[in-house]
Amino acid sequence: MEGWKRFSGLLKEDLKSKLGMIVAVWYVLGMFCLLFSMKMTVPTGEMRSLYVGAGNTSFFAATIIIGVIMGAGTFRFLYSESKIDLYFGLPFTRKQLFAAGLINNFLIFTVPMVLCRLLFFSISLSMGYSEYESSAVSVWAGCVVLVLGFLFVMNLSMLAFLLAQNTGYRIGLLVLFLFGPGTGIMLWEKMLKALVPSFYRSELLEMLKGYLSPLALFGNAAGIHEYADGAYWTMESHLPYLLYLAVAAVILSLINLGVFAIRPAERRSGMFTFRFAEYLVRYSCMALAILWFVSGLQVFSSGGNSAVIMAIGVLIGVPAVHGLLNMIIAFDARKFLTGRWHLLAELLVMAVLLGGFSLWGKRGGEIPPKENVKSAAVVLTALRSGDDSDQILRNMQLTGEELFDAYDWLWTVSGEKAGRETTYEVLAKYELQNGKTKYFKYQIPWYALDEFEKIYNQKSFKEGTYEALRMDSLKYAEVQWTNGLESYTLDLDEEERQKFLEIYQQDLEKLTFEKICQQTPIGKITFASTKNQGDVSGYIYPGFHKVLTYMSQLGIDADKKVSDYELTKIVVDNYMFTDGLLYDVRYLESEKIITDPGNMTDMSQTLFVEDFCVDSLLHAMNPDTEFTVYYRDSAGRTVNSVKCLAPAK
């Protein structure tokens, strides 16, 4: 009882010392609650509960900032000798002092956060912006995610402040903790891309990105990157992140407890409290700097000899970074040439690390044996009229005969040596029998596309490439059409929309790769949803006879080209391209205005709307000349303009 009374006294005194922080947290969270409740920018039909959910970006950002500040300030008494004498002289163990700090921080954040969000939710309910049944789980889950995220960030900040003895180094260590893992994984990915030409992506890296980078982990648990502040947050999809966040927060708390318990009260020589913290900084920074250095060399040597670049990285980069780290860690420029044993160890570690990358990369670059492959997906990135590459890789599943054909084609093209001629990029995904997934990227010469027609005509390939072939009509409320010069929303009921979708799908199924390489789309259809579930678009090619006939029945001349409009002016801009090391530069060389009707008619016969020239790598367009065509719309009362391109000669 006496012990508890003393501990409650400690809690009380600690709270008193954090009065400023308590007021700040209540003010910030309270203001958020009021501001969001009053916000009048809710799109029609959208549930207000989105803003009360886990992924509310303002609450998310506030949690990180409060976590960092509170973690940094938890044991402020460690920075003053007289305060250390007072607090460590009191009748408490270090564990009790730590527990008091942690409990108070938890209460200071959690109580206002939960109460403010509940108040916010109540206001939202009373204003009719939210429905209790559909939002309650999201609101409580939001509280849990933010509390866990707060504990996680606060403990990271606390650890940085316990390990370093100087404010600058504490901040540096915190930055390393928060951003180091993410940067490391990014550089790791860059290295693999530089060393292994066939590397596209790795499931392991994608997973590590989501879990190891502190801010990414917290963001994933909250669903911050998802649509509208995590509106579709579900426990099933976020549970792994949530559990990992909870485990990480607990482990970090235990580490901090251990560090606080053994941390010397007296100031040590050097910038870090423990020698291992110095090693952690030294080797983490060394690895990051050398990976960055080698990646940079790869870029500036345009993918030169990897062995030479790595040798330069180890033999020149490591000693240089070693000297810089010596100066930073000791805060003394004279220390540049010290620590020979460290230099030797760093050379060895970096040689092993870079060698490991090289070996792992080579192993990872091998195409898996046919019998080990369960299914595959293929993307020709030049085929931009299809879905986004990542989306295709997710949706396409070639199996059986289709898989064998695709595998054989990929096996052949992966062996083709692309020379100076035009090359195309092919992405492939193999799902293996053992449950693993491998991704590859190949550069193939133009003639390797001769055999692509067989792949393109596969049912699964087309379904994977074009979302319009996968969708049902139920969630689409309207159909919009445009030819780049005019746009209409078609007046169709549900049955007609379904019929139109089937007609479009039939035409799309008949489309061949040969036609794509010869033709440019003449229009675009959008199946639009009013529930923000994502619109689906598809192009109309000149050979889509069924679609064009149906459109003409609706009174729309979907076959109408640029030359069929009444033109008032064409501005021809010629551009000059300059190849740079990293970027290509384009500047205007000359401009010509054509107003002569005869010239305009002749010229417009060959023009295509720029927005529809998506497959220009397959059906080449002239990128040097851009045409701005001024035309009268069908009613003839308005002059509009559209950007056009002409085919390459």
Add this chain to the structure above:
Amino acid sequence: MIEICNITKRFGNFTCLDHVNLTIPDVSIYGLVGENGAGKSTLLRLISGVYRPDEGEIKIDGKETSRVAAKKEVFYMPDRQHYERNDTPLSIGRFYRNFYPEFAMEEYRYLLENFSLDENALVDSFSKGMKKQMFIAAAICANTKYLLCDEVFDGLDPQIRKTVNKLLKSAANGRKMTILIVSHYMEELDKICTEKGFLHRGRILAQEEWNRLLVEEA
């Protein structure tokens, strides 16, 4: 009883205390003298559990100094006591009452009055001597078994020093307290201490050596 066995404390390459052995008997006033940097304050910090020894051990009534059971019997009064800018003598008393259940609040207020200290004035406005008096009053009223005082006479005028001596003596005799004082003021220590020691370059010297130093100083 405070038992210090073979204690060594190093700060980097500097050995502050080198295998120090010392026993402070119960109900005594032990005076420890030493030149600057001798390790006097470090020894007090080790006994109070602020610092940890590199070697050896310290026991208070047979218990390790890091344990609450030992720490609750000790009040450590460092040379520079910490207080917040808006603290008053009264809030300081309340602060200590949270941690020392036998803190005698009424007696504390009585002592403040005796020292002519306004209990509601800001501590920050006090002189060094006034602050010292206030913390001595708090230390005695905490009613712990052991009191560790660092440079307790520093900043006090002769009259107040006399009062403090009297207070400490009565605390040792009346409350059966054991008081360890480290100070430069050898004469003052000589007046009140029942046991004395001299800390020189990290080691405790014998009584003869102590007497010789007293003579030299005289």
